[in-house]
Amino acid sequence: MAATRSLPRIRKRISIRGVVQGVGFRPFVYNLAQSLELAGFILNSSSGVTVEIEGPDGAIEQFLQTLRTSPPPLAQIMEIALEEVSLQNASEFSIQPSREEENAFAFVSPDVAACDDCWHEFGDPANRRYGYPFTNCTNCGPRYTIIQDIPYDRLTTTMASFRMCELCQAEYEDPKDRRFHAQPNACPACGPSLVLVESRQHNRDAHLPAAADFRATQRSSLATVQRARDLLHVGRLVAVKGLGGFLLACDAQNDAAVRQLRQRKRRSDKPFAIMARDLAEVEKFCTVTAADRIALESPRRPIMILERRPESNLSRSIAPGNDSIGVMLPYTPLHYLLFSDSPTESSQFAALVMTSGNLSEEPIVISNEEAWQQLEPVADWFLFHNRDIYMRADDSVVRTFDGRERVLRRSRGYVPQAIDLGAPMQDLLACGAELKHTFCLTKDHYAILSQHIGDLENYETLCFFQETLANLKKLFRAKPQAVAYDLHPNYRSTQFALSLPLERKIGVQHHHAHIASCMAENHLQGKVIGVAFDGTGYGTDGKIWGGEFLVADLETFERRAHLRYLPLPGGDAAVRQPWRMALSYLRDAFGAGRLPAGSQLLQHVPEKQIAIVDAMIARRIHSIETSSSGRLFDAVAALVGLGSEVTFEGQAAIALESAAQPGVEDRYTFHVEDVEPMQLDVRPMIEAIVRDLTRGTPVGLISARFHNTVVAAIVEVCQRIRQQEQLTRVCLSGGVFQNMYLLKRTVKDLDKDGFQVFLHALAPPNDGGISLGQAAIANAILRREQE
Numbered sequence: 001m002a003a004t005r006s007l008p009r010i011r012k013r014i015s016i017r018g019v020v021q022g023v024g025f026r027p028f029v030y031n032l033a034q035s036l037e038l039a040g041f042i043l044n045s046s047s048g049v050t051v052e053i054e055g056p057d058g059a060i061e062q063f064l065q066t067l068r069t070s071p072p073p074l075a076q077i078m079e080i081a082l083e084e085v086s087l088q089n090a091s092e093f094s095i096q097p098s099r100e101e102e103n104a105f106a107f108v109s110p111d112v113a114a115c116d117d118c119w120h121e122f123g124d125p126a127n128r129r130y131g132y133p134f135t136n137c138t139n140c141g142p143r144y145t146i147i148q149d150i151p152y153d154r155l156t157t158t159m160a161s162f163r164m165c166e167l168c169q170a171e172y173e174d175p176k177d178r179r180f181h182a183q184p185n186a187c188p189a190c191g192p193s194l195v196l197v198e199s200r201q202h203n204r205d206a207h208l209p210a211a212a213d214f215r216a217t218q219r220s221s222l223a224t225v226q227r228a229r230d231l232l233h234v235g236r237l238v239a240v241k242g243l244g245g246f247l248l249a250c251d252a253q254n255d256a257a258v259r260q261l262r263q264r265k266r267r268s269d270k271p272f273a274i275m276a277r278d279l280a281e282v283e284k285f286c287t288v289t290a291a292d293r294i295a296l297e298s299p300r301r302p303i304m305i306l307e308r309r310p311e312s313n314l315s316r317s318i319a320p321g322n323d324s325i326g327v328m329l330p331y332t333p334l335h336y337l338l339f340s341d342s343p344t345e346s347s348q349f350a351a352l353v354m355t356s357g358n359l360s361e362e363p364i365v366i367s368n369e370e371a372w373q374q375l376e377p378v379a380d381w382f383l384f385h386n387r388d389i390y391m392r393a394d395d396s397v398v399r400t401f402d403g404r405e406r407v408l409r410r411s412r413g414y415v416p417q418a419i420d421l422g423a424p425m426q427d428l429l430a431c432g433a434e435l436k437h438t439f440c441l442t443k444d445h446y447a448i449l450s451q452h453i454g455d456l457e458n459y460e461t462l463c464f465f466q467e468t469l470a471n472l473k474k475l476f477r478a479k480p481q482a483v484a485y486d487l488h489p490n491y492r493s494t495q496f497a498l499s500l501p502l503e504r505k506i507g508v509q510h511h512h513a514h515i516a517s518c519m520a521e522n523h524l525q526g527k528v529i530g531v532a533f534d535g536t537g538y539g540t541d542g543k544i545w546g547g548e549f550l551v552a553d554l555e556t557f558e559r560r561a562h563l564r565y566l567p568l569p570g571g572d573a574a575v576r577q578p579w580r581m582a583l584s585y586l587r588d589a590f591g592a593g594r595l596p597a598g599s600q601l602l603q604h605v606p607e608k609q610i611a612i613v614d615a616m617i618a619r620r621i622h623s624i625e626t627s628s629s630g631r632l633f634d635a636v637a638a639l640v641g642l643g644s645e646v647t648f649e650g651q652a653a654i655a656l657e658s659a660a661q662p663g664v665e666d667r668y669t670f671h672v673e674d675v676e677p678m679q680l681d682v683r684p685m686i687e688a689i690v691r692d693l694t695r696g697t698p699v700g701l702i703s704a705r706f707h708n709t710v711v712a713a714i715v716e717v718c719q720r721i722r723q724q725e726q727l728t729r730v731c732l733s734g735g736v737f738q739n740m741y742l743l744k745r746t747v748k749d750l751d752k753d754g755f756q757v758f759l760h761a762l763a764p765p766n767d768g769g770i771s772l773g774q775a776a777i778a779n780a781i782l783r784r785e786q787e
């Protein structure tokens with residue numbers, strides 16, 4: 001100490017922005033300052049953390065160096081501002097109370113999976129947290145889902161009602177402890193607890209547990225989970241309250257249980273996600289690459305889309321007609337305990353189905369009361385806890401491509417992490433689209449993308465949108481000056497935007513937003529070729545677009561090519577019944593008269609229905625024109641006999657992709673008509689597919705040839721645009737590019753041809769990414785106006 005004291009001293013103020021609250025930053029800085037014998041203080045502010053540090057120049061340099069190169073694992077430093085201030089001859093380093101500043105905002109951490117240290121503690125019979133499902137520390141645990149306001153302190157979370165016991169309080173106050181200022185800190189003596197209740201379906205005397213019931217089970221969580229495990233083991237369906245909402249669980253190898261869950265949840269063939277105990281189990285069911293492994297085990301713990309091993313003995317009802325499966329690892333101690341008491345003990349099952357606790361398309365259920373009412377027809381048992389969930393968040397869904405994680409549904413573990421856009425933004429709200437809805441707020445250089453809200457097709461989902469908007473505006477101190485919205489007049493998000501008391505409202509074309517979203521996350525400026533392939537988007541001509549080639553920058557776009565328009569008989573009915581679109585394509589290619597032999601339509605659809613839809617197409621009744629590529633995939637799937645009816649959009653296309661035979665290189669022909677905009681004409685392909693069907697060509701081969709044709713068409717149209725515009729950058733966006741067969745080949749062939757290809761990674765390629773693109777476009781337009 002004496003030696004450093006004699007050196008000349010300086011004092012610096014360091015303002016740090018990024019995810020620095022609730023991630024163990026203050027104890028880290030405290031310990032670092034202590035070890036370097038530096039004086040000063042640290043405090044949480046509404047914009048991040050402020051540190052003042054005093055001591056010899058060299059030690060301060062070393063302090064800054066460590067801060068930059070090895071911050072705590074969950075911290076994400078986005079900006080560091082330095083300022084020299086006057087010496088105060090301080091002798092100690094201290095942690096000071098949080099400070100609120102006007103209009104400032106901090107980055108709130110997403111929820112984080114249990115860390116290794118906590119993992120060991122709750123699995124260790126000698127530890128006081130043995131078997132405790134709510135074990136957490138500053139390096140892990142709930143965040144976004146329990147935070148009601150900033151600065152992040154226990155009193156502004158749903159943990160406020162739990163009073164820490166003496167042991168927990170001591171940890172909380174000790175800067176050297178892993179639980180120093182761990183706001184959700186808890187133990188079996190003082191924290192949340194579990195109650196297991198049978199559904200009223202089976203037991204009319206069962207009741208929703210009251211506060212006293214939770215107090216009574218305070219110290220017996222382990223026994224409660226064991227009981228739930230036994231129920232799962234014998235095929236029961238259990239609603240489990242988790243981090244961002246309730247999940248419905250059953251044994252993934254018990255086909256009867258899985259089928260029952262599907263039947264009770266009603267309506268949809270949507271794939272269920274599964275949770276496996278550990279990586280070794282996942283590898284028994286699926287092919288896992290090195291990149292997959294990293295994403296699976298990351299503290300975000302998303303659902304990963306993986307290729308299912310054909311020999312796996314999981315119930316086929318988990319993901320009907322799909323050769324991929326969504327898999328995640330346990331992310332809270334509670335999930336882990338559903339498999340076994342400790343890491344050394346064997347599990348009663350290899351994997352559990354874990355699907356969102358909701359009915360059909362309603363938002364995921366979060367409160368015990370909601371679950372008790374809404375999930376009664378589905379669950380046999382309820383595993384409740386008494387830590388309230390403040391923000392709903394579904395599990396996120398990702399896959400890897402080209403060695404990099406790509407988000408398909410961005411929610412728990414990712415939200416509300418800001419996306420750095422690399423350029424200053426106005427304060428905006430972008431209201432998104434309709435399906436897979438998200439919205440986006442912008443501030444400084446950042447986009448704050450909401451969690452996946454769902455399909456805005458019912459009142460409950462609209463409420464979820466509004467409650468999340470209110471919350472994110474509060475957390476980020478956002479006061480949007482303008483709003484961006486989709487051009488579709490019937491989208492609820494559009495109607496909501498138009499009802500806001502804001503002067504400036506900017507309508508954005510759907511596919512322009514897709515491309516701008518891809519540009520924004522890749523920090524692209526200037527013009528690009530944008531290929532936007534999806535199911536539905538409202539065009540500037542009032543038609544339904546979806547097979548679009550744009551030349552776009554962030555302000556404007558030109559539509560340079562698209563799939564030829566065809567009638568969409570019955571609008572939304574054609575989305576649920578892909579055979580209608582198949583008929584539309586057949587009539588387009590072959591004209592009126594007898595349907596060509598070979599097409600599978602007549603085998604799956606009654607002639608009478610075909611006659612009705614035929615008339616609709618011929619007379620253009622309820623048949624708006626569409627250039628949708630999603631509908632082209634539907635049509636081909638129905639033509640070859642895969643899914644003439646579906647329960648969710650994309651289902652037929654997934655079946656078609658799953659059928660594609662690997663290693664096929666040939667393709668069908670197509671034609672590009674050189675008008676403005678260019679017309680992509682696939683009639684020659686439809687004729688050839690029918691010919692192949694007549695010859696009895698295997699569906700897998702037809703599917704591969706079809707995909708190859710779409711790839712070739714994309715490359716050819718891009719080449720023509722490049723010739724006219726000298727553009728080589730191509731952005732691929734839209735839900736159709738979730739098709740891996742299509743994506744892989746398109747990227748490979750464009751790349752081979754000298755194009756520079758940009759894809760999504762941070763925002764979803766589907767409509768979940770639309771709001772980001774809308775924000776980027778509105779921002780560019782407003783900036784231009786201000787110049």
Ligand SMILES: [Zn+2]
Pocket residue numbers: 114115116117118119135136137138139140141
């Ligand atoms: Zn931890």
Ligand SMILES: [Zn+2]
Pocket residue numbers: 164165166167168169186187188189190191
């Ligand atoms: Zn305690």
